[in-house]
Structures are given as structure tokens and as C-alpha cells.
Amino acid sequence: MPSLALVAHDQKKDQMIAWVKAHEAALEPFRLYATGTTGGRIVAETGLRVERLKSGPLGGDAQIGAMIAEGKLDALVFFIDPLSALPHDVDVKSLLRLAILYDTLLAVNEATASRLLEAAATGSNGSETLSPQT
Ligand SMILES: O=C(CO)COP(=O)(O)O
Numbered sequence: 001m002p003s004l005a006l007v008a009h010d011q012k013k014d015q016m017i018a019w020v021k022a023h024e025a026a027l028e029p030f031r032l033y034a035t036g037t038t039g040g041r042i043v044a045e046t047g048l049r050v051e052r053l054k055s056g057p058l059g060g061d062a063q064i065g066a067m068i069a070e071g072k073l074d075a076l077v078f079f080i081d082p083l084s085a086l087p088h089d090v091d092v093k094s095l096l097r098l099a100i101l102y103d104t105l106l107a108v109n110e111a112t113a114s115r116l117l118e119a120a121a122t123g124s125n126g127s128e129t130l131s132p133q134t
Pocket of ligand 1: 008009010034035039054060061
């Protein structure tokens with residue numbers, strides 16, 4: 001089962017929830033992970049099962065980065081707030097850096113996230129990356 005992590009900063013959480021609801025069927029085939037607060041809202045407001053990690057500022061971004069480094073994550077949807085200063089900006093940068101380094105499927109805005117799911121569904125792109133790991 002391919003794995004996908006969902007992460008959204010506070011000002012982007014409403015957008016993440018709306019996006020998850022709009023793509024619930026397409027997200028069901030994934031083993032889903034999320035940082036703590038994002039995951040809590042997804043579990044409370046959608047029908048999806050999500051494995052919650054720590055909250056981003058408390059190490060959740062770092063946990064997802066470690067999953068990438070260990071080859072345990074196929075794709076990351078990360079709705080970043082481009083208008084706020086974040087105390088854990090170094091963690092955000094580290095996570096993005098690892099996703100780039102390991103060539104992980106990465107979407108940092110809604111338009112790209114939707115295309116990523118379409119590609120995963122059709123297998124027209126990234127099918128190899130999204131094939132089951134175990
Ligand atoms: O801060 C985050 C990502 O950098 C997200 O963490 P939460 O989902 O716990 O708010």
C-alpha cells in the first residue's frame with residue numbers, strides 16, 4: 001500500500017480539510033500519515049484513517065523527514081503557509097530538503113496535490129514510485 005503524508009500549517013488547515021474531503025476516495029488506497037494537529041482534524045472531520053505523528057513544531061516534520069530518509073514514505077502533501085513566520089522553520093526546510101534529496105513525490109500547493117493524486121490513480125506518472133513498498 002503506498003504511503004502518503006499530509007501536513008498543513010495552521011493558516012492552511014481549512015484548505016487541507018476541504019481538499020481531503022474533495023479527494024477522500026482517491027486518498028483511501030494510501031496508508032496515510034499526518035502531523036499531529038493536521039491529523040487530528042482529518043480524523044475528526046473526514047472518514048479517513050490517519051496515523052498521527054507529533055505536531056510539526058514538536059518534531060512531527062522531523063519524523064516525516066526520517067520516514068523519507070528510511071524509504072518509508074512515497075509522497076508528501078505539505079500545505080505551507082507562505083505568509084507567516086514559523087518558529088520551526090528549520091524543521092520545515094529540513095523536511096523539504098529531504099523530500100527533494102530522496103526524490104519523494106511532493107506537493108506544496110493544492111493544484112499540484114490534486115495532480116499528484118490523479119497521477120497516482122491513473123498510474124500515468126509516478127506509478128513506480130507509488131507501488132507498494134512492502
Ligand atoms: O507545523 C506543521 C508543519 O510544519 C504542522 O504541524 P501540525 O499538523 O501539528 O499543526
